Amino acid sequence: MKRILILIIVASMLLVFVGCADDNTPADDGSGVQEVGEIILTGSSTLAPVVTQLIAEFMETNVTWDKVDSTFPAEEINIVINGGGSGAGISSSIEKTANFGMASKNVSEEEQAKFEGYSQYKLGTDALTIAVNPSNKIYESQDGFTSEELQKIFSGEYLYWDDVNSELPHSEIVVVTRDIGGGAHEVFQKKIMGEIEVSLNVIQAPSMGALVAKIIDNENAIGYASFGVVNQNEAKIIPMSVDGVDPTQENIISGDYKISRPLLVLKNGEMSPQEKALLDFLISDRGMQVVSELGFVPEN
Amino acid sequence: MNIYDYADKIAHRISRIVVLTTFLILVLIFLFILNESLSFLGSGFSDTILSVSWRPLSKNPSFGMLPMILGTLYIGFFATLLALPVSLGCASFISCQVRGRLKYLMLSMMDMLAGIPSVVYGLLGFYTVVKMLESTGLMAAGESIFAAIITLSVMLIPYMASSYVKAFEEVELMYGFQTRALGVSKWYSMTHLVIVHTKGHILTGYMLALSRALGETMAVMMVIGNSPILPKLFGKGITLSGLIALEMSGAQLDSLHYQSLYTAGIILLAFLLLINLLIRKIESWVKSNEI
Numbered sequence: 001m002k003r004i005l006i007l008i009i010v011a012s013m014l015l016v017f018v019g020c021a022d023d024n025t026p027a028d029d030g031s032g033v034q035e036v037g038e039i040i041l042t043g044s045s046t047l048a049p050v051v052t053q054l055i056a057e058f059m060e061t062n063v064t065w066d067k068v069d070s071t072f073p074a075e076e077i078n079i080v081i082n083g084g085g086s087g088a089g090i091s092s093s094i095e096k097t098a099n100f101g102m103a104s105k106n107v108s109e110e111e112q113a114k115f116e117g118y119s120q121y122k123l124g125t126d127a128l129t130i131a132v133n134p135s136n137k138i139y140e141s142q143d144g145f146t147s148e149e150l151q152k153i154f155s156g157e158y159l160y161w162d163d164v165n166s167e168l169p170h171s172e173i174v175v176v177t178r179d180i181g182g183g184a185h186e187v188f189q190k191k192i193m194g195e196i197e198v199s200l201n202v203i204q205a206p207s208m209g210a211l212v213a214k215i216i217d218n219e220n221a222i223g224y225a226s227f228g229v230v231n232q233n234e235a236k237i238i239p240m241s242v243d244g245v246d247p248t249q250e251n252i253i254s255g256d257y258k259i260s261r262p263l264l265v266l267k268n269g270e271m272s273p274q275e276k277a278l279l280d281f282l283i284s285d286r287g288m289q290v291v292s293e294l295g296f297v298p299e300n
Numbered sequence: 301m302n303i304y305d306y307a308d309k310i311a312h313r314i315s316r317i318v319v320l321t322t323f324l325i326l327v328l329i330f331l332f333i334l335n336e337s338l339s340f341l342g343s344g345f346s347d348t349i350l351s352v353s354w355r356p357l358s359k360n361p362s363f364g365m366l367p368m369i370l371g372t373l374y375i376g377f378f379a380t381l382l383a384l385p386v387s388l389g390c391a392s393f394i395s396c397q398v399r400g401r402l403k404y405l406m407l408s409m410m411d412m413l414a415g416i417p418s419v420v421y422g423l424l425g426f427y428t429v430v431k432m433l434e435s436t437g438l439m440a441a442g443e444s445i446f447a448a449i450i451t452l453s454v455m456l457i458p459y460m461a462s463s464y465v466k467a468f469e470e471v472e473l474m475y476g477f478q479t480r481a482l483g484v485s486k487w488y489s490m491t492h493l494v495i496v497h498t499k500g501h502i503l504t505g506y507m508l509a510l511s512r513a514l515g516e517t518m519a520v521m522m523v524i525g526n527s528p529i530l531p532k533l534f535g536k537g538i539t540l541s542g543l544i545a546l547e548m549s550g551a552q553l554d555s556l557h558y559q560s561l562y563t564a565g566i567i568l569l570a571f572l573l574l575i576n577l578l579i580r581k582i583e584s585w586v587k588s589n590e591i
Contacts, residue, residue: 045549087552172440179526180357181550181557197358201536203443204526206546217431220440 036065036075036274042082043089043102046126046183046226047263050294051102051282055079058281068277079278086183093268099275101266104183117269121283124291124298127260128188128224129239129247131212135219136238141167144241150192153222156199161220175202176214176223184208187261188224192242212237224259227252228295252297263296333565340559349563354528356547356557363560367528369567371537375445375520376513379452380460384506387457391464392490395472407465413458422522425451430523438534443525445537451523452513460509467501468494500586504579511575515568517541540568 041051059079065072084092086103093101094114104126112118130145132138142165145153152158154175161168177198178184189198205211205223212229215221216236227247230239239247242259251257265282267275281287288298340346340363351364394406429450430442471494479489495502517539525536526546538546544561551558 083549085550085552087550087555091552091554174441179546179550181547181552183550185550197355200354200529201527203441203536204538204546206521206526210522213426214441218434218441 039079040098041100041102042084042092042098044086044104044183045083046104047102048081048083050291052081053290054282054287065274072274093266096268103264103266105186105261115268119267121265121279122299123263124296125252125260125262126296127227127247127252127257128184129227129230130242131215131225131230131237131239132222133215133219134238138165138168139238141165146243147192151196154198155196156201171220174218174221176205176211176221177202178211179204188259191259231295249297333562337559337562337566340556340563343556345556352530356560365564367530368538368540368543371531372514372539374531375448375452375539376510379449379456379513380506380510382453383456383460387460387464390461391468395465395468396486410458410462414462418516418519421451421455422519425523443523443536444534445531446533447523448520451519452516455519456509456513460505463505467498471497500582503582507575507579511572514571515541517545521545540564
């Protein structure tokens with residue numbers, strides 16, 4: 001009896017597997033129109049939430065491609081978004097394993113040369129603001145930091161707050177950074193630190209949210225918080241100016257505020273009509289609205 | 301041959317295929333990780349693994365993994381050591397002191413605690429242990445090896461205890477009636493009978509918890525600070541799995557940095573393999589001693 005039961009269970013499991021295999025075969029409805037297939041976007045985890053939200057809207061409102069444009073085939077829209085970081089975004093568009101790459105940093109000329117036909121579309125700008133806890137009285141003594149002060153704080157040369165400004169208490173500076181490989185740290189390293197290494201004895205937060213949570217929680221903390229996240233936590237953390245320039249929307253757009261990075265969508269070679277339609281939606285007014293809703297500075 | 305024999309044969313074949321597939325997947329995972337890290341191991345930077353400086357992206361990169369290796373072992377051993385006596389007490393209480401509905405309630409609560417995702421424990425640690433350490437004024441930032449040990453041991457207690465409860469109950473079933481008839485006190489029977497009789501099981505349970513502790517990523521990552529420096533009890537630190545989780549997403553594909561993270565994976569896998577072998581050894585030793 002037991003054996004028969006096992007046999008039935010195993011047989012039904014096999015059937016499930018067979019059923020799965022069936023699902024994967026593409027539906028052939030006999031129409032002669034060229035198939036669109038899957039569109040893949042790979043890259044920056046900063047840009048991914050923006051694109052994910054927009055594409056969810058795109059797929060919900062249109063469902064099939066012929067609703068986007070009547071000349072397109074009546075095929076279900078199938079768009080996949082992968083993270084992996086800006087590096088993966090650039091390499092996957094060079095290798096054409098993704099239809100679009102997403103990068104939250106400038107693509108170097110060396111990398112651009114590897115593309116067959118390089119084109120980039122800027123959705124907006126993200127800035128990193130140097131933020132401190134509201135209980136830290138540094139913003140009463142000084143408006144902001146100079147690049148040199150930041151270098152000394154992040155490299156571990158200044159260990160206590162009174163090293164920075166003698167009016168402050170003798171308490172240890174708690175430096176919070178993101179992981180060294182990520183886009184945020186790369187921008188900070190390039191724009192502020194230059195050749196100087198960031199100290200190893202700093203907290204590396206696993207996400208931007210964790211970084212900001214630490215600054216909200218610890219009165220001795222300092223870190224580079226994403227512009228968008230600072231806006232969401234107004235009064236809980238204090239953004240400071242850098243070299244006399246405040247991190248405001250105008251200064252970020254004009255480029256006066258220096259710790260900023262572009263949010264780019266990359267394309268290698270010619271676009272298919274469907275890809276063009278998708279990109280047009282990303283850089284549409286609605287696209288810009290989502291960019292600013294998620295706290296970034298929209299391009300238009 | 302009747303139908304049952306056929307069914308038997310088919311079931312046998314299928315289970316054999318399933319076992320082989322599982323084994324194959326394990327081998328493939330190992331080969332994949334090895335393959336990804338191979339070009340790093342042959343790159344000439346591999347001798348920097350045993351240094352203390354983790355600078356994978358600087359002009360003169362060095363890939364010192366000693367801080368992560370020592371950090372992982374430090375946290376794993378101390379967290380399990382801290383959790384062991386508490387779990388033993390917990391298990392002996394549940395198996396010998398309570399009965400009926402209360403026991404059922406306690407067991408199911410324990411299973412529920414063991415099933416809570418580790419990120420929840422991490423968040424709890426971040427808002428309680430880390431905060432507490434900061435408010436004592438001992439440290440400017442509460443993120444430390446100490447916070448990780450406390451968080452991890454709290455996580456391990458239900459896991460360890462529920463594995464001990466089963467072993468203790470068996471002893472209780474075998475000898476409980478007799479010891480009570482002889483008028484042996486509960487404390488005496490616990491220390492002189494139950495613990496002695498299940499010491500092999502306690503050891504394997506400990507090792508299993510240790511292998512879980514070494515691989516634990518999220519909970520530890522949220523309270524440890526993730527600084528690649530040598531571990532000190534009240535200093536920041538980092539673990540191997542934490543390093544991989546933290547930096548894999550940012551590492552450029554096929555760069556030395558990316559490959560070195562896979563090498564960290566190999567080191568972690570080697571530790572887990574070693575512990576599993578030890579568990580098998582202990583189990584066979586216990587079996588041969590029982591008979």
